Amino acid sequence: MLTTYAIDTVVQAALTEDAPWGDLTSAVLIPELAVATARLQAREPGVFSGGEVFASAFRLTDPRIDVRLLVADGAAFDTRAVLAEVSGPARGVxxxxxIGLNFVQRMSGIATLTARYVAETAGTTARIVDTRKTTPGLRALERRAVRDGGGYNHRFSLSDTVMAKDNHLAVLTAGGRDLSEALREVRGRLSHTTHFEVEVDRLDQIEPVLAAGIDTIMLDNFSPDDLRAGVKLVAGRALVEASGGVNLTTVRGIAESGVDIISVGALTHSVNSLDLGLDVVLHVDLPAEA
Known part of the structure; x- marks a missing residue:
């Protein structure tokens, strides 16, 4: 869940970075008592995400600014749709x-791309999930955007799940130690509530890993034929995740192999921000105070 505290912490840091001693341009150009109304408008179609984050930027800058969100997170919109309206002291707006635009454009870009992946896998049982390849400091926001696009979240951090990848296994089996035995020992030390996932990159690793009683097996960079063979070998004994080589061209074939999960790093590490604009539609200069 994306809390107000998490949002405000990230947004305040961005506001401080952008205007550490205030906005010099607005201070010298804009009358102190001027008020403005601006509209957030789409310049291309997409899926909306980050409404509360967008609003936070204005609220933290000046609590007198009112932000009216006109589209819910997760809703699709067309070009020229008005997504929000902002009204209040012009300097603050x-x-x-x-900062408000930066966040809502990126989050909506992630939600829009995620929705495309989800649409490509329609009719299959595969879930589209994100990865830890997120922007440092923005993981909570980017993960929310994935959910707004209809996707799911993988482990949030290194503290959440045991996930043994190739480098872990190389260290774990150094000196010729048996893979199944080493993984069973790890499994035995874990709480029954702790999820255990193991990555493999060859079909012959599947049985030794399954013998350890793991919960999810990740088939990394498998060909479509090997994915189908891997799903058949697992035979329901664990969840099957596909990773590597996933794009909008390949994702349908991967989903049709029968895997349960498809992790897509591109959802957050290679996404383009959506083209949204904030345009002032009303500007009033109030008389100076007596």
């Missing part, structure tokens, strides 16, 4: 504009 202009100061928060770029």
């Amino acid at each position: 202009l100061q928060a504009e770029r």
Whole structure:
């Protein structure tokens, strides 16, 4: 769950970075009592995400600014759709504009790309999930955007799940130690509530890994034929995750292999921000105070 505290912590850091001593341009150009209304408008179609994050940028800059969200997170929209309206002291509106846009554009870009992957896998049992290949400091926001696009989240951090990848296994089996025996020993030390996932990159690793009683097996960079063979070998004894080589061209074939999970790093590490704009539609200069 993306809490107000988590949102405000990230947004405040961004606002401080952008205007450490205030907005010099607005301070010298804009009358102190001027008010403005601006509309967040789509310049291309997409899926909306980050409404509360967008609003936080203005609220933290000046609590007198009102943000009215017109589209819910997870909703699809067309070009020229008005997504939100911002009204209040003009200096604050202009100061928060770029930070608010940066967040909502990136989150909506992630949600939009995720929705495309989900659409490509329609009719299969595969879930589209994200990875830890997120922007440092923005993981909670980017993970929320994936959910808004209809995807699911993988482990949130290294503290959540035991996930043994190739380098872990290389160290674990150094000196010729038996893989099944080493993994069973690890399994025996874990709580029954702790999920255990292991990555393999060859079909002949599947049986030794399954023998240890793991919960999820990741088939990394397998060909479509090997994915189907791997799913058949697992035969329901663990969840099967496909990883590597996933893009919008290949994802349908991967999903049709019968895997349960498809992890897609591109959802967060290679996404383009959506083209949204914030345009002032009303600007009023109030008379100076007596």
